[in-house]
Amino acid sequence: MLRAREAALLLACLLTPASLLAAPTDPSPAEHPPEDDDARAKAEAQAAAQAFAAGDYQAAIDHYNSAMSLRPAPKLYYNLGVCHQRLSLTAETPAGRTQQRDLAIENYNAYLEQNPRAEDRFEVADTIRELGGEPVTMPALIEPVFELDGASDGDGDGDGDGENENENHGQDAPANIDEPHEPDEPTGAPPPEPTHGRIAGALTLGYSPRLSAATAIDAPALIGLEIQAGGFVGPRRRLLLAGHTSLQSGVALPADDLAFVALSLGLLIEQTFVLGRARDVALFGVGGLVAYTGQSVNTREDVPPPLCSVDRGSQVASRSGLLLAPRAEFSLLLGAQRRSMLGLHLQPSVAIFGDGPSGATCSEGVTPWTNLGVRRRWQFQVLAGLGYGFRF
Known part of the structure; x- marks a missing residue:
């Protein structure tokens, strides 16, 4: 009788799931939430603004690029263009001046591409031409954008649903995002040349x-x-x-x-x-x-x-x-x-x-x-x- 009970107990142990026999383990620690990229981007933009005000344009460029990697925004391209334009005026060699002008033109054009309906698009285009470049070609740079009340499908009946509004302008409206930093330099006004x-x-x-x-x-x-x-x-x-x-x-x-x-x-x-x-x-x-x-x-x-x-x-x-x-x-x-x-x-x-x-x-x-x-x-x-x- 005793041997029968021992055999039954051994059989029960063999049939018990391993997960029930395993020792309990501590739950894994909760993962930390990811760092707020928006806050970091704004901090980088503020540091860039301080460097710009102090005349350290290269440091401002580094901070704006860091903000761009965290939170891309059209006006960051504009700010980068202003910084490179300032550096083009203080570069010691002709090659350095040309390089900085090209980078300024590139960033100004990126600003226009990302924000084609910007209110300052014509002034920025003029600045690009003054630097010796050619602004990007798009309808928003050829004629102003007029907002239509009611109808936007072009038939003038006033009952359009707005789905064709972008077709009238040739491109999609830019996303309404919260840029970390506004431009430091008045848009379209070339920065003053350094004094000697x-x-x-x-x-x-x-x-x-x-x-x-x-x-x-x-x-x-x-x-x-x-x-x-x-x-x-x-x-x-x-x-x-x-x-x-x-x-x-x-x-x-x-x-x-x-x-x-x-x-x-x-x-x-x-x-x-x-x-x-x-x-x-x-x-x-x-x-x-x-x-x-x-x-x-x-x-x-x-x-x-x-x-x-x-x-x-x-x-x-x-x-x-x-x-x-x-x-x-x-x-x-x-x-x-x-x-x-x-x-x-x-x-x-x-x-x-x-x-x-x-x-x-x-x-x-x-x-x-x-x-x-x-x-x-x-x-x-x-x-x-x-x-x-x-x-x-």
Whole structure:
């Protein structure tokens, strides 16, 4: 009897499905959802816009291509065309300029092919022609698209169902998709060419505490004229190196004391930043001026010279030295190509002078400057100016 039970138990085990005898296993971990391509594409487009605003067009192209691989959109082709057009203006070799122009034409045409009924299709086509290319041929580039109210099947009975609307225009309407990024440059307007140099002039008003305190000199305020001319250097042409000269004269009402004149000649170094996303709107610059400067005090017709003077005709005192000045500038850019500038600048400065020549009539240890009440060799001055310039 026992042997029969053992045999039955063995037979039951052999007939039991293997799946029931197998040890339970942990369920496989849930798969992570795929990354949101739309969000990544928009992030790439935003990074491209920032690079474009900073003038790094190659980085903008890389980000736009990344956005295109994640979320294709017609206006990304337009943005790529703008970037390549900008690079064609800054390429150092003719072959590089030609290559960038061809890429700009290719992307502009891709934009038209993907979005044939775009409102800016005629302007984009004109830009392609200006670059030396030929826009794609399609009815949307030949005549405007007119929206038909009611009927779209061409029989004018007003009861069409809209199925033949695309036949009237020769192509399907583009899909209404949400592009990650709008164009940075106004459509159809060629981007301004890079600037290589600048010429500017300004009227200035200055104040120096030491000169103002010298009662024998008419210099409570200083009016002047400055001129600068130079070129932009660097890969983005944002660093200005310019020759700078200025002429200042003391002004007082009434002018009944000695006249003051100052002249400086030096080098201006300024880092410029262009403001504006859609197009250049303003220019902000920070830098500094290093200059040789000279000052002189002269007599007037009705003002006799002091006893201690250099005795050089009408000149009473003179000295020369080194001027160091930080400088900040803000200018509005004017004109279709943003070449003209109307701006303000602020320039505090410190100048260090020698004693200057003495005179035979001066006492020992006395110079013409100390005799006039200017007892120290260094001089602080703050200057503000309003000027006009032209970038070329």
